[in-house]
Amino acid sequence: MVLYDSATIGGSCSGSSSSSSSSKPPPLQQRQQTQQDIDGFLAGAGYRVRSSELRKVAQRLERLETAMVNSPADLSQLASDTIHYNPSDLASWVDSLLSELTQPPTCPSEFIMDPVSNQTVVSDAWTTAEPHMPQVHQNISYEQQSLNNQLTVVPAMEEDSGIRLVHMLMTCAECVQRGDFSLATSCLEDMQGLLTRVNTVCGIGKVAGHFIDALSRRIFQGIGGGSVNGGSAYENELLYHHFYEACPYLKFAHFTANQAILEAFDGHDCVHVVDFNLMHGLQWPALIQALALRPGGPPLLRLTGIGPPSPDGRDSLREIGLRLAELARSVNVRFAFRGVAASRLEDVKPWMLQVNPKESVAVNSIMQLHRLLGSDPNRNSPIETVLSWIRSLNPKIMTVVEQEANHNQPGFLDRFTEALHYYSTMFDSLDACTVQPNKALAEIYIQREIANVVSCEGSARVERHEPLSKWRTRLSGAGFRPLHLGSNAYKQASMLLTLFSAEGYSVEENDGCLTLGWHSRPLIAASAWQAVSDGTADFPA
């Protein structure tokens, strides 16, 4: 057995990851770190362990080792069958494994070593906790990293023209931020000229083209949005459908959310799903089928689908509801559908959903919450209003999927830069997919997002994407606590990806949430939440 000590070298361990000293004061977030006693060394490795608990965790690890050695079962099978959660919380993870491996506590004295007697053997070697180290650079806290720094540089960048285009885009954006529109205009002309000499079918040329268009729109048409947000409901649905088919982002969203909802509904007989954006209801057949196959039989499922009103007299919500009802009937799931037509999510009032107090509610928001972040000085903040009434429904689960990007920064240049990185990566992932008819329309879907982020302001700018770290803060502040997505959801999401021909997609676990990205840059993040049952919620300032 290894004995530990706290052999450290005084002075030379600054807790930072390099030996060069920085003369800047530690970042603000370090000083505001609420859990001051997190072990800095392990934090740098991605684990959150309190210094005060280090010894306890070490003991548990020793016990785990013993349990593993003594375990008659095939460990790998056990590992497969167990659902793991949030590996960063090392103490909990070790404990959960220990409880899997050790017998139920009918004979505690046999299996649980007395920590006191254990200590006398090793207490000499275990001195008191190591000096508290200030945080190593924040690998796990997104607050530390401004997201416009996550990059995937594609090989096409190595062309000089590609690099020049990027330079010029940045210059142009900077001019726009400064209000120097004449210089911005001449930049635009130069870029359009350069575009003719660059491959615009793929790579940086294609992405640059979209950004040039968006800048053009901003400069010449102003920030009211013009026809960007226009597009009939039919058009939007068509583009959405092609985006759904061409790449795995929406499928991942639906799949992960459904998995979490299924688990949350376990043991409940009356369940009600509220979908913030029904579209074609693509998410729900899979859930209906999974509920049909549930051991113990399916629940009564109600689905309330929110969507924009149909302009041409069709009741498209009802049509989709009917189709889903037909499917439910075919698999013997009792099903009821209700459509709520609203042009804006903030116009929806909870009474419209007719939630029955006896039923378990799941609120499902796939890329909708960010649209509520635009603030209108004349009204209450829409996001606060909506989160508040969601909470009042006391849902069993709220599934949230959002673009993993910082496209809601106040400064135009920052936003532009971040969008350039984000959408370059997304387009790269699309390029890598095999040619299919869906691709062109899927690209238009993405292009519309770009145009909104770059050329709109105020209430016209609805694509106000914020990263997971910000949503965590916001949702916690609004009285929600996270429900962790575990290794089973992770595994199924990974397997979903193998169905796609392009290699390069990756699912990652991030503190209980799952992200899907391309070549190590996360692009979309899925999380699950539950209303905290008591206490007041303080909305972030």
Added chain:
Amino acid sequence: MAVSLSTWVLISNFKLAYNLLRRPDGTFNRHLAEFLDRKVPANANPVDGVFSFDVLIDRGTSLLSRIYRPATAEEPQPNIAELEKPVTAEVVPVIIFFHGGSFAHSSANSAIYDTLCRRLVSLCKAVVVSVNYRRAPENRYPCAYDDGWTALKWVNSRPWLQSQKDSKVHIYLAGDSSGGNIAHHVALRAIESGIDVLGNILLNPMFGGQERTESEKRLDGKYCVTLRDWDWYWRAYLPEGEDRDHPACNPFGPNGRSLEGIKFPKSLVVVAGLDLIQDWQLAYVEGLKKAGQEVKLLYMEQATIGFFLLPNSNHFHTVTDEISKFVSSDCIKTIGERIMQCIGALLCVDYVCLFKCFLG
């Protein structure tokens, strides 16, 4: 015999988690492995003077590498087009780093390796290229070496990585565990290619052989690692049916290649005294010496594997000091050589020429 608490927790956690991932039938629970692995994104915002970005260096194999560079004073926040701006110093070492994990675990964006590579940048004033090579058992020998070789060629052909002094890329290969093994074999491949590798840094390199050595018998199961585990990893990496005397595993064994008379880079080999495969690592060092190759051995008696992952031990600082000297010695030697050259020529030339020689 003492190890710091944080290090012990970290290494112990890895080892126990790894036990869950290896299946008796030789397959690997890749999904759970990826789920458990703590990863970090690249960060083009300098943190402690280092920024990073990911590059796809081979589309065919989805071979990603993470590049780490020192931030310069005039460029506090590089933008997307400036990440590959040419290095400005006279001599910039470029360290191609291969992460560890016994060929099966971890990635270039694993938190522990991201941290380690950042340290290397500051320590050696180097650019570090961390290669996300394909892993076993899904990808056996020679995939990892092929990826290493691809990375070496890529690095060598980047104009922006050329040192100002001689417009060449000053390349070092480094790695821990399986990464150390890869570094050796990539250096081997480089020999006939004309690509100069200036040095190899091998931290607890993963080598083995059919024979059971004394250290393996003595330390089997003592520090959460068993001989059976190592056997599993070799079976997962080596071609099916091959035994551990395959040259990938045992480069100086019965099937190994002689390095006598070969221009092989100088090596710095770090061996941990509590590592059960140390006899193979020491045999590797002997093999290099016998072939007349330059090699320095750092034997850290009290150290466990992975001790260099956290900066909280004497061993850590000893090793980092040695690495720093190893990498910078080329610069010093070159200047010294030049001085000697110039002094030698003093008899025949005047002072103007002398200065010219010196400056180069």
